[in-house]
Amino acid sequence: MELFDGLKKHISGKNVRIVFPEPTDERVLGAAVRLKSDGLIEPILIGNTQSISELASARGLTIDNLTIIDPKTYDKFDDMVQSFVDRRKGKATEDQARTVLLDENYFGTMLVYMDLADGLVSGAVHSTGDTIRPALQIIKTKPGVSRTSGAFLMVGNRDSEKYIFSDCAININPDAQALAEIAVESAKTAEIFGIDPKVALLSFSTKGSAKSEEVTKVIEATKIAQDLAPELAIDGELQFDASYVPSVAQQKAPDSKVAGQANVFVFPEIQSGNIGYKIAQRLGGFQAIGPILQGLNKPISDLSRGCNEEDVYKLSIITASQALQGK
Numbered sequence: 001m002e003l004f005d006g007l008k009k010h011i012s013g014k015n016v017r018i019v020f021p022e023p024t025d026e027r028v029l030g031a032a033v034r035l036k037s038d039g040l041i042e043p044i045l046i047g048n049t050q051s052i053s054e055l056a057s058a059r060g061l062t063i064d065n066l067t068i069i070d071p072k073t074y075d076k077f078d079d080m081v082q083s084f085v086d087r088r089k090g091k092a093t094e095d096q097a098r099t100v101l102l103d104e105n106y107f108g109t110m111l112v113y114m115d116l117a118d119g120l121v122s123g124a125v126h127s128t129g130d131t132i133r134p135a136l137q138i139i140k141t142k143p144g145v146s147r148t149s150g151a152f153l154m155v156g157n158r159d160s161e162k163y164i165f166s167d168c169a170i171n172i173n174p175d176a177q178a179l180a181e182i183a184v185e186s187a188k189t190a191e192i193f194g195i196d197p198k199v200a201l202l203s204f205s206t207k208g209s210a211k212s213e214e215v216t217k218v219i220e221a222t223k224i225a226q227d228l229a230p231e232l233a234i235d236g237e238l239q240f241d242a243s244y245v246p247s248v249a250q251q252k253a254p255d256s257k258v259a260g261q262a263n264v265f266v267f268p269e270i271q272s273g274n275i276g277y278k279i280a281q282r283l284g285g286f287q288a289i290g291p292i293l294q295g296l297n298k299p300i301s302d303l304s305r306g307c308n309e310e311d312v313y314k315l316s317i318i319t320a321s322q323a324l325q326g327k
């Protein structure tokens with residue numbers, strides 16, 4: 001796919017260090033080996049060397065050139081414990097830190113926090129909560145962003161059919177401020193994929209056609225987002241058809257610079273976002289790639305537990321691209 005060819009070219013040879021806390025899963029190990037042999041990233045595998053080696057030899061994979069770190073024998077473990085206690089500011093004792101950091105996700109996230117790695121890909125085995133909670137607690141959100149959010153890249157049959165849908169994964173009912181931040185961060189995510197963002201804040205109302213608390217929230221969020229990023233094309237509140245179909249836009253929002261040509265769709269809360277992306281995927285035949293976590297200081301990515309090796313490979317490429325965008 002052309003889209004990934006561009007991203008691969010961008011990250012190739014840059015030695016972006018990506019942590020894999022689940023290398024005893026064959027999909028993850030297979031993807032890490034391919035990513036290294038394709039010269040795309042420097043994988044760091046977290047776990048017991050013997051268990052990883054056994055899986056590698058059973059699958060005929062060569063892992064001699066991959067970095068493996070076992071939390072139980074890590075020589076900088078004491079430094080990491082101290083750094084974790086400092087970061088959690090009274091929320092974890094040293095004893096708690098020593099236990100928590102034996103967990104591969106916490107350990108891997110700390111490597112990213114301590115600049116010993118550039119990003120992390122997990123979630124093939126762990127739940128969304130277990131994968132991203134360490135990131136929320138340790139990596140935290142970028143200045144000016146109060147909530148991290150989860151976007152999907154939706155890819156159609158033609159390479160030009162690329163859209164961002166968000167937040168479909170994290171914030172159950174964001175307030176106007178959080179929704180505005182999601183809109184701005186989604187535009188940045190779009191840019192990673194070469195999309196010139198036109199951001200629509202979606203609703204069941206277009207430009208005052210309906211009145212309710214829910215609509216008011218989207219109107220407020222639109223204003224905040226426009227103030228936060230005046231350089232971006234952001235508009236709302238728009239119904240999906242008004243945001244996407246030029247003839248409807250002409251009728252319902254003729255003065256909008258986004259209506260009729262939106263490519264970044266921001267849903268008012270997680271239910272519509274999650275339902276919306278799955279409809280596009282299952283009825284519309286779009287490929288859904290994500291959730292891509294946005295707004296964190298460093299990229300942490302959450303795989304679906306139903307993923308295959310190719311999904312791990314692709315999400316790792318996206319994570320490495322986010323890491324380079326943040327540098």
Ligand SMILES: CC(C)(COP(=O)(O)OP(=O)(O)OC[C@H]1O[C@@H](n2cnc3c(N)ncnc32)[C@H](O)[C@@H]1OP(=O)(O)O)[C@@H](O)C(=O)NCCC(=O)NCCS
Nearest residue numbers: 128129132133136137141146147148149168169170171274
């Ligand atoms: C993401 C999620 C797991 C976090 O839940 P949680 O661990 O119970 O969160 P808590 O409220 O205990 O917060 C833990 C920490 O994360 C922070 N946090 C929580 N949500 C956050 C967000 N969206 N952005 C940034 N930080 C967040 C909290 O501030 C807290 O930080 P602190 O410990 O430094 O004070 C939860 O929001 C969730 O379940 N979302 C829905 C996920 C889901 O089911 N998706 C389905 C489709 S994939």
